Amino acid sequence: xxxLDMPGADILVTDADARETYLRDATGKWxxxxxxxxxxxxxEEVAAIVRHAAxxxxxxxxxxxxxxxxxxxxxxxxxxxxxxxxxxxxxxRMIDPVGATVVVEAGCILADLQAAVxxxxxxxxLGLGSEGSATIGGLISTNAGGIRxxxxxxxxxxxxxxxxVLPDGRVWDGLRTVAKNNMGYDLKQLFVxxxxxxxxxxxxxxxxxxxxxxxxxxxxAVESPxxxxxxLDALxxxxxxxxxACELIQRRGIEWGEAAVPGLKVPGIGDHGWFVLIEFASxxxxxxxxxxxxxxxxxxxxxxxxxxxxxxESEAQRREFWKIREAVVMGKIAAxxxxxxxxxxxxGQVPAFLDEAEALAEALMPGVxxxxxxxxxxxxxxxxxxxxxxxxAAFEPRVAEICAALERLALTHxxxxxxxxxxxxxxxxxxxxxxxxxxxxxxxxxxxAIDPENRMNPGAVVAL
Numbered sequence: 001x002x003x004l005d006m007p008g009a010d011i012l013v014t015d016a017d018a019r020e021t022y023l024r025d026a027t028g029k030w031x032x033x034x035x036x037x038x039x040x041x042x043x044e045e046v047a048a049i050v051r052h053a054a055x056x057x058x059x060x061x062x063x064x065x066x067x068x069x070x071x072x073x074x075x076x077x078x079x080x081x082x083x084x085x086x087x088x089x090x091x092x093r094m095i096d097p098v099g100a101t102v103v104v105e106a107g108c109i110l111a112d113l114q115a116a117v118x119x120x121x122x123x124x125x126l127g128l129g130s131e132g133s134a135t136i137g138g139l140i141s142t143n144a145g146g147i148r149x150x151x152x153x154x155x156x157x158x159x160x161x162x163x164x165v166l167p168d169g170r171v172w173d174g175l176r177t178v179a180k181n182n183m184g185y186d187l188k189q190l191f192v193x194x195x196x197x198x199x200x201x202x203x204x205x206x207x208x209x210x211x212x213x214x215x216x217x218x219x220x221a222v223e224s225p226x227x228x229x230x231x232l233d234a235l236x237x238x239x240x241x242x243x244x245a246c247e248l249i250q251r252r253g254i255e256w257g258e259a260a261v262p263g264l265k266v267p268g269i270g271d272h273g274w275f276v277l278i279e280f281a282s283x284x285x286x287x288x289x290x291x292x293x294x295x296x297x298x299x300x301x302x303x304x305x306x307x308x309x310x311x312x313e314s315e316a317q318r319r320e321f322w323k324i325r326e327a328v329v330m331g332k333i334a335a336x337x338x339x340x341x342x343x344x345x346x347x348g349q350v351p352a353f354l355d356e357a358e359a360l361a362e363a364l365m366p367g368v369x370x371x372x373x374x375x376x377x378x379x380x381x382x383x384x385x386x387x388x389x390x391x392x393a394a395f396e397p398r399v400a401e402i403c404a405a406l407e408r409l410a411l412t413h414x415x416x417x418x419x420x421x422x423x424x425x426x427x428x429x430x431x432x433x434x435x436x437x438x439x440x441x442x443x444x445x446x447x448x449a450i451d452p453e454n455r456m457n458p459g460a461v462v463a464l
Contacts, residue, residue, distance in 0.1 A: 012036055013037040019037050022085055023037070026068060030071030030072075030073070034061060035080055035082060043163055043202040050165050050166075050200065051169030053082050058081055060081065060457070061073050061196065062196035062456075063083055064106070064139070065087075065133045066085075066133075067138065068421070069424075070423060072142065072425070072460055075459060081458075090105055092105075093105065095120050096177065097121070100122060100209070100210075101207060102122075102124075103204070103205045106140070106201050106202050109135060110130075110134050110135070114131070117208055121211050123208065126146045126148060126155065127146045127147035128144065128146045128147075129329070140162070141194060141201060141422075142193065142421070144420060145378070148244050150245070151243065151244040155192065156193065157207075159204055160179070160206060161188060161205035163201070163203035163204070164199040164201050165199055166450070167452075167455055167456050179207075190446065195422055195457060197447060197456050199456060210283035211283060212282065213283055214281065214287065215280070215318065216279070216312070217277070217278070217279045217280075217312040217321050218279075218309055219276075219277055220277075221269050221275055221307040222274050222306060223273075225274060225372065226351040231278075231300055232276075234300050235296055238292075238299065239280065242280045243377070245277070245278065246276060246375070247325055247375060248275075248276060248374060248375075249274070251272065251273045251274070253331060257324060261327040261330055261331075264324060265324075266324055270308050272308070277325055293311070332384055332386075337395055337396050338384050338385060338399075339406065341383045341384065342418060342419050342421040343380070344381070344420075345413040347377075354372045361385045361402060364402050364405060368385050368387060368388045368390065370386070385406070407434070411434055417430060431461075432463070443461070
């Protein structure tokens, strides 16, 4: 079938170079093999394309900001398909300052939405490195997490309602903005984290939080991951829910970051093995946050939970602290090939998991280098294994084996192997094995009930 048979030829991407930007994912490993790329401007146009695809036996692959890491849009050539990019659907339909809610279209960039709600004194409490390119629809479809999940939860906790184009082209208008709604099944949660396999999210009603009036950030040295968790507990007990982010960073990661990012400013607080980047914030103008934090830090230092540390004295220094974390990511990339996990384990299991993961990786391939790094406040550790003294030719064939073994370890600790990056196609089979027969059967039943012809992003999340 010709791509030009699609309704509304002006919404098709016909330039070959322009099309290519939609067909390559962020990893470069999961190209999208589709007949056409459409850029609808409204939910009505999305519905028309979905109906047309249904009538012509085409699959539909929705796309957000194309920042995914697990092949969410990487459909193979064996199934004729059309891609729907929502990047034209960027309207902010409504901001309600009284109800602290916003209704926004799926293609809106998170950074643009943040700027708009900030003018009304609010924020979307997600902290993501891809804020300038990630779209609201993509964040919903992957149930994105980020650095502030320990305080505000993941994307699912912010979604009040959705507008979704269903596989048969009908539009479900579930854009309610009320906090309490028990009118039957909570259908929106099926589409949050559904990665476009049940329908196309075209708009969302989201919960807002008051904008921060005060922010304090600390860079602290700790003895171990276990000490980092005790520190987090102590600071929460002293200060309450003003702790909004807590990142664990190993010394090796800082060294790699310094190599990858020349001129990186790392506080000189000693040659310790582990560090915590922790942030505190409040929307209360009159709360003496700095004073309370200094008192609390004095207490935890007396208890030996902090070996050394420093508080950011300016917004510029606060940003420098966070640049260290970003540099660690750059250092990890520079140290490829590697095995990088997106696992989460219960908080109390984090220290044991890190110790056992490093021992397991070394046993499987002596000479590797491991890095413990990530959102320790919510148990989401992006543990990675790098070739170390092994050459690339020896390491690369072992990547899948090492990854699978480490994921099994996370599961034995009661964890998840897909914490915040989604399932897509890369993690689909591993998830099927991890969740067990009953849970996977429920996944498949939901998929067949809503999309009986398996036309919505087939091959992602579940294989039918």
